[in-house]
Amino acid sequence: MVVTFLRRELVLLGRQKADWLNPLLFFIIVLTLFPLGVGPEPNQLRIMAPGIVWIAALLSVLLAAERLFRDDYRNGVIEQLVASRQGLMAFVLAKAAANWLSTGLPLVLISPVVAMLLGVEAPAFVAMMLTLLLGTPLLSILSVLGAALTMSADKGGILLALLILPLYIPLLIFASAAIEAASMGLPYSGQLAILVAMLLLALALVPLAVASALRINVS
Amino acid sequence: MQFDSFSDFLAMGGYGFYIWLAYGLTYGLLIGLVVYCFWEVKAFHQNFRQKLARAQRIKQYQEAEHR
Amino acid sequence: MFKWLHPLAKPETLYHFCGRLFPWLMLSAIGILLFGNLWGLVFAPQDYQQFDTVRIIYIHVPSALLSMSTYTMMAIAAFIALVWQVKVAQWSVLAIAPIGAVFTAISLLTGMAWGKPMWGTWWEWDARLTSQLILLFLYLGVIALYGAFSDRQTGGKVASLLAVIGIVNIPIIHFSVEWWNTLHQGASITKFDTPSVHPSMLWPLLISLLGFYLLMLALVCLRLRTAILEHEQHRPWVRATLGGH
Numbered sequence: 001m002v003v004t005f006l007r008r009e010l011v012l013l014g015r016q017k018a019d020w021l022n023p024l025l026f027f028i029i030v031l032t033l034f035p036l037g038v039g040p041e042p043n044q045l046r047i048m049a050p051g052i053v054w055i056a057a058l059l060s061v062l063l064a065a066e067r068l069f070r071d072d073y074r075n076g077v078i079e080q081l082v083a084s085r086q087g088l089m090a091f092v093l094a095k096a097a098a099n100w101l102s103t104g105l106p107l108v109l110i111s112p113v114v115a116m117l118l119g120v121e122a123p124a125f126v127a128m129m130l131t132l133l134l135g136t137p138l139l140s141i142l143s144v145l146g147a148a149l150t151m152s153a154d155k156g157g158i159l160l161a162l163l164i165l166p167l168y169i170p171l172l173i174f175a176s177a178a179i180e181a182a183s184m185g186l187p188y189s190g191q192l193a194i195l196v197a198m199l200l201l202a203l204a205l206v207p208l209a210v211a212s213a214l215r216i217n218v219s
Numbered sequence: 220m221q222f223d224s225f226s227d228f229l230a231m232g233g234y235g236f237y238i239w240l241a242y243g244l245t246y247g248l249l250i251g252l253v254v255y256c257f258w259e260v261k262a263f264h265q266n267f268r269q270k271l272a273r274a275q276r277i278k279q280y281q282e283a284e285h286r
Numbered sequence: 287m288f289k290w291l292h293p294l295a296k297p298e299t300l301y302h303f304c305g306r307l308f309p310w311l312m313l314s315a316i317g318i319l320l321f322g323n324l325w326g327l328v329f330a331p332q333d334y335q336q337f338d339t340v341r342i343i344y345i346h347v348p349s350a351l352l353s354m355s356t357y358t359m360m361a362i363a364a365f366i367a368l369v370w371q372v373k374v375a376q377w378s379v380l381a382i383a384p385i386g387a388v389f390t391a392i393s394l395l396t397g398m399a400w401g402k403p404m405w406g407t408w409w410e411w412d413a414r415l416t417s418q419l420i421l422l423f424l425y426l427g428v429i430a431l432y433g434a435f436s437d438r439q440t441g442g443k444v445a446s447l448l449a450v451i452g453i454v455n456i457p458i459i460h461f462s463v464e465w466w467n468t469l470h471q472g473a474s475i476t477k478f479d480t481p482s483v484h485p486s487m488l489w490p491l492l493i494s495l496l497g498f499y500l501l502m503l504a505l506v507c508l509r510l511r512t513a514i515l516e517h518e519q520h521r522p523w524v525r526a527t528l529g530g531h
Binding site: 145149150152153154155159162163165166167169170173174177198205209212213216217219 | 440466
């Protein structure tokens with residue numbers, strides 16, 4: 001069932017390219033603006049790189065989150081799913097997976113270019129890849145939660161940011177700490193373990209919250 | 220009593236500004252909150268009375284038309 | 287206990303119950319709060335390290351404690367609203383949220399006014415300050431989320447869900463911020479150990495805390511009453527009690 005939903009999501013994403021291309025472009029644009037804003041000093045950029053990359057990633061995932069459930073809600077797909085009393089959980093998981101494949105994965109793939117732009121060195125670069133690989137699924141799950149909460153709200157937008165940015169904070173802290181530790185040549189497996197723990201915890205609990213949020217929104 | 224005079228009390232050993240700032244903000248916000256809560260009650264009652272009066276008027280007109 | 291609590295789930299009973307409780311709570315809150323604060327301001331001794339700035343403690347610590355216990359209260363109400371579908375629990379979530387937000391703001395502002403003379407900066411990215419700021423965002427999120435729905439019923443339920451999610455997250459956020467903080471700067475200036483507060487300062491502190499608690503409960507009663515009337519205004523009992531025509 002998850003596979004069926006996932007295929008549907010991917011077909012839809014293939015038809016609406018703006019949905020996943022915009023966040024990606026946004027990510028690149030933010031990263032280009034940062035050196036222009038804080039100055040081209042290579043050392044300074046190298047120090048700030050983990051924070052910059054992660055903040056840009058958070059914001060671009062947030063950008064993609066807004067439209068996550070909108071169309072399905074308007075078409076009545078979600079109402080049907082809630083009414084049929086099955087497949088809601090599979091739908092939620094497929095949504096999160098599709099969201100990760102369309103926004104998280106491209107960010108991971110584009111991160112080598114980003115690392116070059118910001119002058120990140122090899123050890124920090126590996127850590128950046130790893131944290132993005134572990135962290136972006138968590139971002140996707142949480143943004144699915146935020147989108148589910150605000151699904152039938154009249155004004156989404158900034159509200160979504162207010163709701164999910166506090167939830168992103170632990171992730172931001174540990175991910176940038178891991179990259180920082182790596183750039184100083186310290187071991188960072190502890191931070192990665194915490195990222196995995198947070199991801200697993202979210203994977204276990206958040207779909208429940210999302211399913212009940214969807215149910216409330218269509219009732 | 221920890222202070223010799225009232226001006227001593229206001230000065231707070233040189234930290235008067237910060238202490239009175241903190242207390243001022245606290246009491247300002249608390250009084251604002253209390254006033255807001257009471258205002259809500261008043262606003263509801265006004266609104267409710269207006270609605271009732273309106274319903275009453277409509278009823279009267281309808282009765283007048285029927286006659 | 288449940289036998290006693292159960293009738294309170296009925297809006298009309300709760301309305302009258304809060305109405306009877308409110309004047310007592312409000313008057314005693316004002317009296318006790320002023321008494322505790324005046325004791326702290328005038329009669330309590332100054333700290334040997336912090337001099338007179340320690341007098342901010344009589345509003346800072348109570349408001350910080352209140353901000354968290356108010357959130358807990360809100361989350362419990364939200365949980366009851368979601369699981370047992372109790373209407374008044376859902377309304378009380380929204381009645382509590384702005385009050386908690388104000389207490390959180392007070393604790394942040396007084397913390398800043400205390401931090402400036404003691405640490406030399408208005409704002410320190412200290413673990414407690416940061417998690418307190420995030421708590422404020424959570425409160426604002428609950429309020430804003432409710433406001434974003436045109437259907438109050440849905441808005442209340444979704445806001446309750448967010449309150450419950452928030453309480454799962456608060457410990458995670460708190461510990462991660464604490465960890466981040468110790469990593470970045472080390473606990474240096476922010477750590478002022480007061481292993482045991484001297485009774486001469488403890489008593490006014492406890493009395494101020496009690497005053498803040500009573501004030502919070504009084505305001506919750508007042509706002510809950512308004513919320514009940516707001517939601518039940520088409521019921522006959524409201525017209526009967528408000529002396530409608």
